Amino acid sequence: MMLLLIRPLTSALLAAGVLLAGVAAARTQAPAPYRVVATDATRTLPIARLSGSTDMVALDVLVQFFGLTMREDARTGGVVVSVQSQRVVLTAGQATVASGRRLMSLSAPVVKEGTTWLVPIDFLRVLDPLLGRRSEIRRASRLIVLGDATVPRLTLRVERTAAGGRLIVGVEPETATRVTRAGNQVTIRFQATALDVESLAEAPTDLLTAVRADGPTLLVDLGPTVSNVRQDDPRNESRVTLDLIGEPNATSIRRPPDFGASLPAPDLSNTVRTVVLDPGHGGSDVGRRSQDGLEEKSITLAVAQRLKAVLESRLGVRVLLTRDTDVEVAIDRRAALANNNKADVFISLHANGSPSQSLRGWQVQSLDPADYGGAPNPGSTPETASLSVPVVAGGTRLITAVPWHLAQIPHTRQSATLAQVMATHLSEAGLPSQPTPVVQAPLRVLVGANMPAVLIELGLLSNAQDAALLGDAQFQDTLAEILAAVIADARSDLFGRNR
Numbered sequence: 284m285m286l287l288l289i290r291p292l293t294s295a296l297l298a299a300g301v302l303l304a305g306v307a308a309a310r311t312q313a314p315a316p317y318r319v320v321a322t323d324a325t326r327t328l329p330i331a332r333l334s335g336s337t338d339m340v341a342l343d344v345l346v347q348f349f350g351l352t353m354r355e356d357a358r359t360g361g362v363v364v365s366v367q368s369q370r371v372v373l374t375a376g377q378a379t380v381a382s383g384r385r386l387m388s389l390s391a392p393v394v395k396e397g398t399t400w401l402v403p404i405d406f407l408r409v410l411d412p413l414l415g416r417r418s419e420i421r422r423a424s425r426l427i428v429l430g431d432a433t434v435p436r437l438t439l440r441v442e443r444t445a446a447g448g449r450l451i452v453g454v455e456p457e458t459a460t461r462v463t464r465a466g467n468q469v470t471i472r473f474q475a476t477a478l479d480v481e482s483l484a485e486a487p488t489d490l491l492t493a494v495r496a497d498g499p500t501l502l503v504d505l506g507p508t509v510s511n512v513r514q515d516d517p518r519n520e521s522r523v524t525l526d527l528i529g530e531p532n533a534t535s536i537r538r539p540p541d542f543g544a545s546l547p548a549p550d551l552s553n554t555v556r557t558v559v560l561d562p563g564h565g566g567s568d569v570g571r572r573s574q575d576g577l578e579e580k581s582i583t584l585a586v587a588q589r590l591k592a593v594l595e596s597r598l599g600v601r602v603l604l605t606r607d608t609d610v611e612v613a614i615d616r617r618a619a620l621a622n623n624n625k626a627d628v629f630i631s632l633h634a635n636g637s638p639s640q641s642l643r644g645w646q647v648q649s650l651d652p653a654d655y656g657g658a659p660n661p662g663s664t665p666e667t668a669s670l671s672v673p674v675v676a677g678g679t680r681l682i683t684a685v686p687w688h689l690a691q692i693p694h695t696r697q698s699a700t701l702a703q704v705m706a707t708h709l710s711e712a713g714l715p716s717q718p719t720p721v722v723q724a725p726l727r728v729l730v731g732a733n734m735p736a737v738l739i740e741l742g743l744l745s746n747a748q749d750a751a752l753l754g755d756a757q758f759q760d761t762l763a764e765i766l767a768a769v770i771a772d773a774r775s776d777l778f779g780r781n782r
C-alpha cells in the first residue's frame with residue numbers, strides 16, 4: 284500500500300523526507316516543513332524544531348531561501364541579517380528584534396545552538412517590509428503564501444443522495460473555476476497559484492477513490508459506481524458542487540485476462556545496465572493483507588525475484604534488490620541503494636487494498652514534482668550546497684549538490700514516461716487496471732531516487748480475484764515477463780534510442 288491523498292499526509296511525508304545537512308534537527312523529530320507558494324515557484328522550507336508550539340527555522344536556511352545575507356556581530360554577540368542596505372539585528376534569547384529603527388516582537392525568542400541560529404517562523408513578518416512584499420503563514424496547513432500568490436482554502440464534503448452522491452468543495456476566498464472530466468477523472472481548475480486542501484476524512488470509495496491537489500488543480504478520481512457527473516450552479520465561486528450520479532449495478536469487472544498468451548521476446552541490446560527492484564515492506568512491516576492472510580511483503584518479494592531472474596538471463600541487465608529476504612528495510616535505504624549503485628532505473632513493487640472489495644487492478648505511480656517544490660528551475664541553485672544522501676553502509680555521503688528530497692525532481696518526466704510504458708504493457712497484456720491506471724503522487728520511497736523511478740501497485744489485495752492471482756506463482760511469472768518487457772521497451776523512450 285502506498286496510496287496517498289492530499290495535503291496533511293503530504294506534509295507528513297515531506298517531513299520525513301527532508302534531510303538537510305547543517306540543520307540542527309533530529310531528522311526523525313523535525314516538524315513538517317512548510318510549502319512556500321509564490322507566483323513563480325513553490326518551494327519547501329524545512330523546520331528545524333518546535334519551541335513550545337512555535338515552528339523554528341534555521342536562520343542560515345532562511346537566509347539562503349530568500350537570498351539574504353547574515354553575519355555574526357562579535358562585538359554584541361548578535362547576528363545581523365541584511366537585505367541590501369537594510370539591517371535586522373537579532374540577539375540570542377530575545378524575542379524582540381531591531382529592524383532599522385523599529386523594534387518588532389516575535390512569538391518566541393531567537394535561539395543560538397552551537398553555530399546554528401534558530402528563529403520563529405513569524406520572523407518572516409519582520410522581513411516583509413524589507414523585501415517589499417507580504418507573507419501569510421498558515422500554520423495548520425504548513426503553508427506560506429508570498430506576495431501576489433493566491434491559495435484558496437478548500438474544504439471537501441461528500442454526501443449521499445438518492446441519485447448517488449454529491450461532492451461539495453467549499454472555496455475561501457471565492458475563486459473562479461473550470462470543471463472538466465476525462466474518463467474516471469474530474470479536474471477542477473482554480474484561478475489560483477496553488478491550493479490549500481483540507482483532508483477528506485472518510486470518502487465512500489464507491490463514489491470517490493482519490494482526491495489530490497496538483498498545483499491550482501484538484502483531481503477527483505471517481506469511484507466505480509459513478510457514471511455521470513453534473514456540476515450544480517457553476518457560477519458559484521464560493522462552492523463547487525458536483526452531483527455524482529450512480530449506476531445501480533455498475534460493478535462490472537473486466538473479464539480476467541488470458542495468461543497463457545506468450546509475450547514477444549524483448550530486444551537484447553542494452554543501454555539500461557543496472558536496475559534496482561524494491562520489494563515493498565518486509566519483516567514486521569507486512570504491508571497489506573488479503574482476507575486469506577496473503578501478505579503484500581511476500582508477493583512483492585516473489586515478483587521481484589522472478590523479475591530479477593528474467594532481466595538477468597534475458598536482457599543481461601544487472602539487477603539488485605533492496606531486500607532479498609523477509610527483512611525490514613528503512614525507506615531511505617531503498618533509494619540509497621539505487622543511488623549508490625548508479626542504477627539506471629528504480630522500480631518499487633507494492634500491492635494495495637481498498638475499502639471497496641469490488642475494486643481491483645494495477646496502478647503505476649510516479650512522483651508528483653508539485654509536492655516537492657515544483658519543477659526544477661534551471662537557473663536556481665539548490666537550497667544548501669553541502670547536502671548528503673544516506674548510503675547503504677550507514678551514515679551519509681555527499682553526492683552532487685542535490686538535496687535528498689529533490690533528487691527525483693530532475694527525473695520526473697522520464698519517470699512519468701516509464702510509468703506510461705509500463706501501463707501500456709500491462710493493458711496490452713489484458714490485466715485490469717484501477718480506475719486511474721497512471722497517477723503522479725507524493726511518494727516517499729521515490730523522492731530520493733536519482734534516476735527514473737516508478738512504483739507499481741500490482742493489484743488490490745482487498746479484492747478476492749486480485750488476491751488469488753497475486754498469490755499464484757504462474758501469475759507472478761507473467762508479471763515478471765511483462766515488467767521485463769517494459770524495461771526492454773523503456774530503454775528507447777528513456778534514453779533516446781530508436782527515436
Ligand SMILES: [Zn+2]
Pocket residue numbers: 284285563564570571579632633634635
Ligand atoms: Zn505497499
